[in-house]
Amino acid sequence: MxxxxxxxxxxxxxxxNTDEIIxxxxxxxxxxxxxxxHLLEDLELExxxxxxxxxxxSIIVTRENFxxxxxxxxxxxxxxxxxxxMVVAVNFxxxxxxxxxxxxxxxxxxxxxxxxxxxxxxxxxxxxxxTDFEKGTITFxxxxxxxxxxxxxxxxxxxxxxxxxLIRAGGWVEYADSRY
Amino acid sequence: xxxxxxxxxxxxxxxxxxxxxTRVLTLDAVFCHEITTPxxxxxxxxxxxxxxxxxxxxxxxxxxxxxxxxxxTAAQGKIMREWARRHNIRDFFDIGRNGVCHALFPxxxxxxxxxxxxxxxxxxxxxxxxxxxxxxxxxxxxEVGILKGVCAFRMPETMKIEVTGTLPEGVYAKDVILxxxxxxxxxxATNKVIEFTGPIVDAMSMEARMTLSNMAVEAGATxxxxxxxxxxxxxxxxxxxxxxxxxxxxxAEYRRWISDEDAAYADELHIDVSSLEPLxxxxxxxxxxxxxxxxxxxxxxxxxxxxCTNGRIEDLREAARVLAGRKIADSVRGxxxxxxxxxxxKALEEGIIKIxxxxxFVVTNxxxxxxxxxxxxxxxxxxxAASTTNRNFNGxxxxxxxxxxxxxxxxxxxxxxxxxxxxxAAGEQGATNEKx
Numbered sequence: 001m002x003x004x005x006x007x008x009x010x011x012x013x014x015x016x017n018t019d020e021i022i023x024x025x026x027x028x029x030x031x032x033x034x035x036x037x038h039l040l041e042d043l044e045l046e047x048x049x050x051x052x053x054x055x056x057x058s059i060i061v062t063r064e065n066f067x068x069x070x071x072x073x074x075x076x077x078x079x080x081x082x083x084x085x086m087v088v089a090v091n092f093x094x095x096x097x098x099x100x101x102x103x104x105x106x107x108x109x110x111x112x113x114x115x116x117x118x119x120x121x122x123x124x125x126x127x128x129x130x131t132d133f134e135k136g137t138i139t140f141x142x143x144x145x146x147x148x149x150x151x152x153x154x155x156x157x158x159x160x161x162x163x164x165x166l167i168r169a170g171g172w173v174e175y176a177d178s179r180y
Numbered sequence: 181x182x183x184x185x186x187x188x189x190x191x192x193x194x195x196x197x198x199x200x201x202t203r204v205l206t207l208d209a210v211f212c213h214e215i216t217t218p219x220x221x222x223x224x225x226x227x228x229x230x231x232x233x234x235x236x237x238x239x240x241x242x243x244x245x246x247x248x249x250x251x252x253t254a255a256q257g258k259i260m261r262e263w264a265r266r267h268n269i270r271d272f273f274d275i276g277r278n279g280v281c282h283a284l285f286p287x288x289x290x291x292x293x294x295x296x297x298x299x300x301x302x303x304x305x306x307x308x309x310x311x312x313x314x315x316x317x318x319x320x321x322x323e324v325g326i327l328k329g330v331c332a333f334r335m336p337e338t339m340k341i342e343v344t345g346t347l348p349e350g351v352y353a354k355d356v357i358l359x360x361x362x363x364x365x366x367x368x369a370t371n372k373v374i375e376f377t378g379p380i381v382d383a384m385s386m387e388a389r390m391t392l393s394n395m396a397v398e399a400g401a402t403x404x405x406x407x408x409x410x411x412x413x414x415x416x417x418x419x420x421x422x423x424x425x426x427x428x429x430x431x432a433e434y435r436r437w438i439s440d441e442d443a444a445y446a447d448e449l450h451i452d453v454s455s456l457e458p459l460x461x462x463x464x465x466x467x468x469x470x471x472x473x474x475x476x477x478x479x480x481x482x483x484x485x486x487x488c489t490n491g492r493i494e495d496l497r498e499a500a501r502v503l504a505g506r507k508i509a510d511s512v513r514g515x516x517x518x519x520x521x522x523x524x525x526k527a528l529e530e531g532i533i534k535i536x537x538x539x540x541f542v543v544t545n546x547x548x549x550x551x552x553x554x555x556x557x558x559x560x561x562x563x564x565a566a567s568t569t570n571r572n573f574n575g576x577x578x579x580x581x582x583x584x585x586x587x588x589x590x591x592x593x594x595x596x597x598x599x600x601x602x603x604x605a606a607g608e609q610g611a612t613n614e615k616x
Binding site (some may be wrong): 015019020023024025027028029030032037042044063065069070071072073076087091093094095096098099102103104157160161162171172174177179180 | 195196197198200201202215216218219222228244245250252253255256259301302303304315316317318319320321323324327328330332365366367370371400402455465475552553554568573574575576579590
């Protein structure tokens, strides 16, 4: 199973699309590694610096409809090649979500209120996330919360059985090849 | 309780049910292009599984960057070419025969009512216009499709959109779908398929229907489905005439897929188009819609007519009606890319290519290139395009560029004026000729 623990980046916008995650001009690459430097290169978001702000990040928390647009799996690959195997959002575009699970990566959907609480408590802080895949929980922690003290919050997430199996199998190719 | 077309297709193609909501379906066709397929091919090779489930059911094209623009795109083409040869994939379309996948494959008769189709391309929803379940997927789904001929889907709900009224002159399928996306929002149909119904859809040609279905994904939909009818059969007839006694028997066979009267819908939306005006997008999201009148005067640097949304013969005729006898503004670069060789050839026969050239357009070979800023018309930072394509995301046609989506008629009128404007109404000064 991939790593779902580590530093968290908060991206405070809905509808971040696959062209923003990885622009089409890089789709001529035939290795996943070559995508790494260009993650979120075209995302224009106040306070966000592409390249710099994704360094050392393992989890992204964002708003609604993340990964809309193109079907390019280059989007999850660009995340994966930067060590980001997990995105937490209110919801995802269908193809992007399936691409995440197909590669053994986690796309976790939480209700808008919980996402808002996470933003309130942790955005802009040095935040880490720890995932218990079997229990279906993520624990967010920061030493420097908005009030200056440490904050910790554990949230539960639901997955379909099929999604869990894909994560355990390491992806859809492995899953399908052993069954069909 | 009756069933929707999608439910019927799922039922007849299901081979596994990994959980309550997920279905693994067998595939009737797997479509491939050179952007998302080479990585799947290389991965299969590295796994020691360089096989295809059925070479007859795999259709492949080089369309995104063609002819190759550099060493990398040449390498992508080479991987596709060698793979197609190695596996005896006969329906492989290379330079001279290639065109934009979602225009080319229907034109070749590869899409049939009741089919399940995947492709590593989000606009695969286009083929729903034939009453098929066709969905865009990523490279891993494509890879498994190529290897095993199956794909997993979360069972989608169906949203019914009924289009009624009288379509005003100068208002086209593109305006109707922009209106619908504006109503739904960019994720208003996520995890759903859209069924487009109603007298306006019934009266549309297959070309216009494909324009509707093509943009279903811009509202988040898995597919944009239209019930098969006489129009579908007429379009497919050259390819199916050996399979059926006559058109009536073909229609009777295809009608079994049609959604039942008492099927359950997650949502229903009614759109009366009687007072619809030509529309354009005005931001970085396809649901950001204004009327052309509201956007009137927005200066553009480039006008692009083509793509899987609006690069078919009817689209070219529609634009040519506006361009005939007129010149495009000196400040505008006009680019026409007929979507397929047969569209190109027909446009030559009908004198349409000459009209475009005389007006000041360049005519390129069929390719997706400019639509996603890969080749054949990339914008410079700060430049503005009027485009008949389907996506206006920030940077879509080139970093720092702005794309306004619109119909071919509006794009042509905009090219002439040098700024966004409505096509003149028939009979008005500058309007022409009923030739097309």
